[in-house]
Amino acid sequence: MSYHHLALAAKDMQAIHTFYEVVMGFELVKVEIAPVMGGGWGKHFFYRMDGDDSRFIAFWELMDTPGEGEYSFDLNEAAGTPQGTNHYSFAVNTAEELNGWRAKWNAAGLDVLEIDHNWCHSVYTRDPNGNMVEFCLTTGSFTAADRARALAALDETELNPSPPPAMMKQWLAKDA
Structure with a gap:
């Protein structure tokens, strides 16, 4: 089972459109415009990912909704979390594809964080809402020991850290 779409509110729909269609290469294919619960109305924009008509990221441009001047569009800021x-993570199938996203983001003027997590390799940047976006390549496999460790961690209340990342690098757009 996979998800159909992830829906988020947009602080600046034009900036979101530029990021997700021009930079990310997702295609805007549909908008639904309707009243929203609690008052006001919204435009719900759907961006198709990888040409797949069953997987989307979607954004709400909210209009005339109660409290709209007080909204926080950064998920961590809104939740009070670090x-x-x-964040949201998209899959890639090859190291070349992952490196391609890093280069594309840098070329678009975005800073990129790259981390080799020892079992997956990721690149991260931020979208116009301030949310972290990731592309991730799975590079390892999972063992019975990995599952046992994960199950044990469910009950742990003190720090018992995983091995540190094999590599971590900041790629600044100005250096690209």
């Missing part, structure tokens, strides 16, 4: 905790 930056990067709440």
